[in-house]
Amino acid sequence: MVITIFYPFSSKLKFIYFEFKNIYSKDGKYLKHFSENGLWIKDEINNKIYIINGSEKKDDFLTNVFISEFDSDFNLTNNFSSKKVDISSNTWILEDPILFKDNKQVLLDENMTIRSHFDSNKINKSFRNLNSLNVIQLIKEKEENRMLGYSSEEIDLHILKIVSLPIYFSIMVVISSIIMLNIKKDKPYIFHILLGITLSVIIYYISNIFDIFGLTNKIPIYLSVFFPIIILSIISTLGLVRINEK
Incomplete structure (x- = not known):
């Protein structure tokens, strides 16, 4: 049931993401x-x-x-x-x-x-699979690109993502906790699964869209990484305030 409901939605969302990316490609x-x-x-x-x-x-x-x-x-x-x-x-x-x-x-x-x-x-x-490189290797790769006159924006983006990963995970834990505390306990188990998958997919593609903006110089690289984190931080803060008011 999860595959039947979720996969068409996921495929269409992937297509929308790639079409959006085309604009800046x-x-x-x-x-x-x-x-x-x-x-x-x-x-x-x-x-x-x-x-x-x-x-x-x-x-x-x-x-x-x-x-x-x-x-x-x-x-x-x-x-x-x-x-x-x-x-x-x-x-x-x-x-x-x-x-x-x-x-x-x-x-x-x-x-x-x-x-x-x-x-x-x-x-x-x-x-180039940057995910297979550690920070030191990424810095060396960036230096080689600089000497050869190649762009290093993709490497800068990847380094910033590594640095910001603990912050991102912490915020996601807070948001997950807020969602669980605000959902009624009588909701079926499948509802929790579908909600979690849907939110994860949406956040993933929004983050990738900001990556596109950064790599195409529409916004600074650092902002393309930290702007989604700022948005998620605001959402989590509002959620915590709401829970505190109850």
């Missing part, structure tokens, strides 16, 4: 992003739009891949998953694909292919 059709959730790609080809998530890239393969397919009017048409996808060329091969449609899972008998603007070489050139 040099190439609106093809976007690449690496996060703690793995590799993310938005690709538009043959009147179809794909949002692709893979947990890891190994040689010419992506592993644990989930693909959401949209039509040109941004309607979700299909979802596919595959444990292993060959991305050695622009024709991707999904091995033992599973189709998700009409709340059903269907294991397809044959491998499936999709066209993409990306292949293994292009992905290798496009991605």
Whole structure:
């Protein structure tokens, strides 16, 4: 039930996020992003739009891949998953694909292919997983970029996120406590699960939108990190005041 209700909402929210990111991207059709959730790609080809998530890239393969397919009017048409996808060329091969449609899972008998603007070489050139680097390595990477004349805004953003992480977690604990204290105990368990997932997804994408503003110089980098934290701090403060007044 959670998957049935939550996944269409999550997929649509992912699509809205990528469309918003397009506004500030040099190439609106093809976007690449690496996060703690793995590799993310938005690709538009043959009147179809794909949002692709893979947990890891190994040689010419992506592993644990989930693909959401949209039509040109941004309607979700299909979802596919595959444990292993060959991305050695622009024709991707999904091995033992599973189709998700009409709340059903269907294991397809044959491998499936999709066209993409990306292949293994292009992905290798496009991605750096900053999550695998510690602060010292990030500082060294920033210095190398400075000497080569490359931008270090993404590294600055990542360092600030690491520094602010304890503050962020503390605020989220406070907000979670406030929500639990304000929800009636007779609410069903599934309500708590759906509420927690929904709020987490919304906060995650709002934070990423501010990251876009920072990386595109719409706002300073430090503000793109701390502004969402300030908003969450205000919300948690108001919640604590309300509890204190009861």
